[in-house]
Amino acid sequence: MPAVNGCAIRCEGLTRHYGDVIALHSLDLEVPSGSIFGFLGRNGAGKTTTMRLLTGLAHPTAGRAWIAGLETTNGDHRARETFGYLPQDPAFYGWMTPHEYLDYVGRLFGLPDKDRAARIAEMLELVDLQDAAKRKIAGFSGGMHQRLGIAQALLHRPPVLLLDEPTSALDPAGRYEVLEMLARLKGAVTIFFSSHILADVERICDHVAVLHKGHLLLVEEREALLARYPINTALLQLDPASPPAQAFIAAVQAQPWLTSVGEEGQTLRIVASDVDAAKRALLPLIVAHGLLVARFEWVRPSLEDIFLQVSA
């Protein structure tokens, strides 16, 4: 049994092949206790496969995994008490109410009657479903499903939460609610959080791993990772009255010092390989194209920039 000290999740050579397709290749990973760990990857990177292997719902081709010191890849039922799991699209019994579903889950975990009733009320309050506690789940929105999913995952007070893309199906308000809820749990449980929405990960995670085509590319503390990358990005926010930036972007793309240029609404992110050359060239280019600038600043690359760089 590997050491558990300070480590909530541990994977050793975790591998899964589907025929010739390598969904996950020899994943070695340690997730520190108490962290909110962002597990990043594009669609099809192997994030859900990792989650299913960790929960024991799929079987590894090779390798093993432990959660809170108990192996989850050998069919040990006791290991299931060490984590709460929220799949990407949680499916519930539509004929049940949230209260009944949580009661069923509580019974499976062997929670005594009194504790179960108190815990259900606590969880319904945490996820703000008290008013819908007696309504059938069949009529719930995506956000309500997700919140009920978090409640069922937390019900038995697990030391580890496994959340597979918990915000991907939600609207902005739903995403905000769920992220706030997760942020509130920081320190109380270890959260292993897979996502392809980098803004979410950047917002709440303190550790980050990047998975690409089944291979682990990077594991690091978020701050250390961001600090490791130099200030090489010019953030250019245009005034709403500014003329279109297409000609300017085309001109920037022709520059030899350019790494990448991204446009999101009125904001341009220009990543340079030669920062000095870029600093000399950018302002004259802005002036030449008659752009009206609301904000111009040299910043560190975002997690998204780093992600795109490492998974290119």
Add this chain to the structure above:
Amino acid sequence: MMITMAYTLSVTLMILAPIVAAVLLRRRVQAPWFLFLVGAATFIGSQVVHLPLNDWLADIGLLPGNNSLEASGISLLQTCIILGLTAGLCEELARAAGYALLRRFRRFEHGLMLGLGHGGIEAMVFGGVLTAATVSSLLPLRDMDLAALGLPAVQLTALAQQLVALENLWYAVPPLVERLLAMTLHVILSMLVWRAFDRRQWGYIALAIAYHAFANALLVYMAQQWQSISAIYGLLVLILLPGLLWLWRVGRETPIARPSLTPWRVEWAAFLAATRKEFIQLWRVKHVLAVGAVFAIFGMLSPLTAHFMPQILGSIEGAELFADLIPTPTVADAVGQYVKNLTQFGFLMVILLGMGAIAGEKEKGTAALILSKPLPRWAFVLSKFTAQTALYIGGFLVGMLGAYYYTLFLFGPVDLGAFAFGNLLLLAWFMPFVAVTLLGSALTRSLPAAGGVALGGSVALLLTGYLPKIGPLFPGSLLAWASQVGMGVGDAPIAPQAGALAASGVITLVCVIGALAAFERQEL
């Protein structure tokens, strides 16, 4: 009555003992249910060759076949040796074929489960089903004049001896003891063949064949010499001893994968929670209402239809003449109509209501979420089977009460006990369909696929009754028995089909184990 109870207990234990042994084995070692079924398949496969081979040897004059030893002129020793060798060759080579195909399952504990499956299905079929069939065919002869049967003197004597033995309650015990000892022998033989593959020393297969042949030949030979059953079983124990000693020694020196044990009470509590959920679900999704309504309608409508058939025909223009041809309806017509209605539509209802039990949960994703909790897969599957069994028991109760009341009202007194027993037999006929639907649901991932497998399995079950020679041993025979018992009147001799009843139990159990085996390692 005591005789029936004693043999019922004996047959039940013969059918359940292998499963109990497998459950206990799985608590000690990591051995999937799948291997139990492979073991069972190797037994059935071996018999597909073994039985025709013995017939052929009889045809060419090496075995006596249906003739007595005296009439055939073949010595007892020769018969015993050849029978032992054919059994050893067929069964051990089938076992070897099983190991050859199962490259991933060649651990010590796997061999134990394979042996249990092989010996277990033999105990269920040769022990449970055939004992039940034999006893139920002997019971009606007890009060008969045997001379009226017109049998040859030798057979008549043998039959009279069997009937005398039947009166002794203790004679219900030997078949059970014999099967338990035979199952032990099969585990030893399975381990010998495992050893051949584990060590790549093929001599162990020859040793298994020789051990099997020696045990069979010696026991059959001595059974003809000794009158004492205890002495024969004592001899069998002596034959087993060296094998058990070898197995114990090999077990001590072989690393065995142990399962991570969850206490029974924890798993049992999870099973109860899952079963509770299933009951609530059946109520909420209106399955209880559907089954109750269907059974109530068939129960009430069957005697009504039988009673009013002449009037119905008489009221149809042009069909008045047929009304006169129909004899006055009786209780037999009412019961016959009830059985016909339930059996024609019943299995379709079972498929429609049961096909989504597991496949539906896999398709929707509810199974993946709930099975990430400490709910054992066996508890998930068995909770569904338990709830469905209870649902149909309730359905039969409703149908029976409706049919009984209307039959009583329209036709006169009916023996309630006999009518209830007839319904119990119908339930026994129903259960393999429930189990085969569960199996289809466990094997597949979508409702149409589950329905297709369940329908295919159900049709296969219905066709088993037409199999030559062994057809009467399948559940279809229960319908005739249920009809006769349910009438409770008339002079027609009631022919018990306890073999079919036992077979119904075996098929149900094997299908449920199949569902467990399929679902046990399935990814969600």
